[in-house]
Amino acid sequence: MAQSTDTTDWVSRYADEVIAESERRAAGAKSDAAAPVIVVASGLSPSGPIHLGNLREVMTPHLVADEIRRRGHQVRHLISWDDYDRYRKVPAGVPGVDETWAEHIGKPLTSVPAPAGSAHPNWAEHFKSAMVASLRELGVEFDGISQTEQYTSGTYREQVLHAMRHRADIDAILDQYRTKKDPAKGKKQQKPVDEAELEAAEGSGAASEDDGSGGSAGYFPYKPYCGQCEKDLTTVTSYDDESTELAYVCTACGFGETVLLSEFNRGKLVWKVDWPMRWAYEGVVFEPSGVDHSSPGSSFVVGGQIVRQIFDGVQPIGPMYAFVGISGMAKMSSSRGGVPTPADALKIMEAPLLRWLYARRKPNQSFKIAFDQEIQRLYDEWDKLEAKVADGSALPADAAAHSRAVRTAAGELPSTPRPLPYRTLASVADITAGAEDQTLRILGDLDPSAPLASLDEVRPRLDRAENWITTQVPAEARTIVRAEPDAELLSSLDDEGRESLRLLLDGLDSHWSLDGLTHLVYGVPKVRAGFSADATAKELPPEIKVAQRSFFALLYRLLVTRETGPRLPTLLLAVGAERVRKLLGA
Numbered sequence: 001m002a003q004s005t006d007t008t009d010w011v012s013r014y015a016d017e018v019i020a021e022s023e024r025r026a027a028g029a030k031s032d033a034a035a036p037v038i039v040v041a042s043g044l045s046p047s048g049p050i051h052l053g054n055l056r057e058v059m060t061p062h063l064v065a066d067e068i069r070r071r072g073h074q075v076r077h078l079i080s081w082d083d084y085d086r087y088r089k090v091p092a093g094v095p096g097v098d099e100t101w102a103e104h105i106g107k108p109l110t111s112v113p114a115p116a117g118s119a120h121p122n123w124a125e126h127f128k129s130a131m132v133a134s135l136r137e138l139g140v141e142f143d144g145i146s147q148t149e150q151y152t153s154g155t156y157r158e159q160v161l162h163a164m165r166h167r168a169d170i171d172a173i174l175d176q177y178r179t180k181k182d183p184a185k186g187k188k189q190q191k192p193v194d195e196a197e198l199e200a201a202e203g204s205g206a207a208s209e210d211d212g213s214g215g216s217a218g219y220f221p222y223k224p225y226c227g228q229c230e231k232d233l234t235t236v237t238s239y240d241d242e243s244t245e246l247a248y249v250c251t252a253c254g255f256g257e258t259v260l261l262s263e264f265n266r267g268k269l270v271w272k273v274d275w276p277m278r279w280a281y282e283g284v285v286f287e288p289s290g291v292d293h294s295s296p297g298s299s300f301v302v303g304g305q306i307v308r309q310i311f312d313g314v315q316p317i318g319p320m321y322a323f324v325g326i327s328g329m330a331k332m333s334s335s336r337g338g339v340p341t342p343a344d345a346l347k348i349m350e351a352p353l354l355r356w357l358y359a360r361r362k363p364n365q366s367f368k369i370a371f372d373q374e375i376q377r378l379y380d381e382w383d384k385l386e387a388k389v390a391d392g393s394a395l396p397a398d399a400a401a402h403s404r405a406v407r408t409a410a411g412e413l414p415s416t417p418r419p420l421p422y423r424t425l426a427s428v429a430d431i432t433a434g435a436e437d438q439t440l441r442i443l444g445d446l447d448p449s450a451p452l453a454s455l456d457e458v459r460p461r462l463d464r465a466e467n468w469i470t471t472q473v474p475a476e477a478r479t480i481v482r483a484e485p486d487a488e489l490l491s492s493l494d495d496e497g498r499e500s501l502r503l504l505l506d507g508l509d510s511h512w513s514l515d516g517l518t519h520l521v522y523g524v525p526k527v528r529a530g531f532s533a534d535a536t537a538k539e540l541p542p543e544i545k546v547a548q549r550s551f552f553a554l555l556y557r558l559l560v561t562r563e564t565g566p567r568l569p570t571l572l573l574a575v576g577a578e579r580v581r582k583l584l585g586a
């Protein structure tokens with residue numbers, strides 16, 4: 001069965017739906033054109049560092065678009081950069097930004113200066129560029145659209161004039177929802193929890209911003225940015241449909257002017273009208289949004305009515321995606337304003353692994369991205385899946401998720417030629433503190449039958465594991481190999497302890513590999529208890545486990561002055577035979 005046509009996973013099922021909907025629309029339009037380009041969309045607001053959780057806004061349509069592309073259709077994945085939105089607040093902790101940025105609140109994001117030292121011309125470009133780099137690394141093919149460019153070049157002129165002509169109809173639609181409490185007043189992107197709380201505390205001010213406000217002159221779905229201070233704290237005081245003459249005053253600086261909307265390009269439709277306008281303008285067939293938008297009065301629900309009744313368009317298929325959490329990201333690594341970004345995740349995991357997290361869960365399932373110890377288990381799970389895919393024993397849905405993780409319609413993503421276990425690489429990086437010659441020696445010893453010629457064979461996974469150790473593992477959890485033997489502990493050992501160490505040291509040279517040392521460290525307590533080193537659990541009394549635990553604890557104390565540490569065989573290889581002998585008192 002061809003991977004691209006099975007319907008075993010959520011991506012395939014949405015692809016089926018999107019293709020069918022696209023064909024239905026084309027038939028309705030009675031177009032003679034060849035097969036239409038299928039349009040899917042995402043929207044991102046570069047109002048600050050773009051949160052890793054918001055990657056779902058892009059990955060959901062990306063995976064569906066990629067499946068559609070694999071089936072031979074033409075797809076356009078639009079990413080709308082909502083960079084003409086107002087600057088709402090100064091995010092905390094962004095390097096190069098201080099409280100003076102507050103004076104720009106109310107301006108378009110592209111009119112706010114970039115953080116000090118940035119290579120980019122403005123605020124929006126600065127944060128957009130980091131996201132673009134991550135999307136490239138993730139293999140996401142997209143067509144980026146700057147809403148600043150669209151609005152300021154007059155691209156939406158007809159749509160703006162049309163919305164203004166139909167302002168009473170829009171007002172009537174919005175009014176159906178206004179009496180209800182609107183919990184999903186914000187944009188469709190999910191916000192980090194603290195920001196969501198902050199906005200909730202702001203109260204209804206933000207809500208009216210999203211659907212336009214009605215002053216004494218009536219309701220207007222369009223807001224100009226002030227011609228003097230550039231802020232959106234303007235009130236439209238009159239509008240004439242015939243001449244398109246629009247007058248506004250600015251409540252921030254007192255400036256006022258009368259313009260012709262048929263020529264004026266410094267303003268935008270309010271969000272709840274802007275979004276459905278773009279669905280119609282671009283012919284969007286699929287666009288997901290955050291799960292908090294399923295409520296009555298949410299911009300997706302209201303937008304569905306506005307796109308049909310005002311813009312004569314069709315609402316896209318729009319699944320609600322669940323929250324993506326982050327577990328255990330160390331504070332010290334949150335270099336971009338305390339917000340974990342996709343770039344932070346890509347520093348500690350390879351792109352296919354991050355893609356897999358999104359591919360294997362349906363959009364309505366929430367999950368966490370691990371920055372803590374859990375990442376090691378996650379990599380183990382991934383390696384097991386790779387092995388199953390290689391031998392053909394993976395279940396179809398699992399194989400599909402794997403395929404979506406490692407390749408796109410354009411080809412394979414970069415991978416690690418010899419994917420040694422992440423936890424082993426992390427342990428080695430922990431012990432060697434990144435020293436390359438030492439790392440190569442240790443990794444070469446893991447499997448002497450197939451020695452490693454160069455560290456390139458284990459890259460980029462090795463680099464990710466090193467980054468994880470240095471940026472996410474707290475100093476007190478790092479492994480520090482003793483420089484000198486613990487003479488006091490060694491001299492206090494009883495016969496049992498001394499004999500166990502002697503057995504271990506005697507076997508060291510003949511067992512110098514990952515498998516060999518595993519056999520040795522587990523075998524020593526067995527031999528001491530009068531059994532063969534090869535005896536299996538069934539042949540052994542349960543007390544052996546106790547003896548093994550206390551033997552391991554002794555080794556950890558002698559080698560790293562703690563009761564635990566990286567797996568012992570890895571630790572022994574990393575420390576090196578000579579130093580092991582010295583520290584164990586040979």
Ligand SMILES: [Zn+2]
Nearest residue numbers: 226229250253
């Ligand atoms: Zn002004």
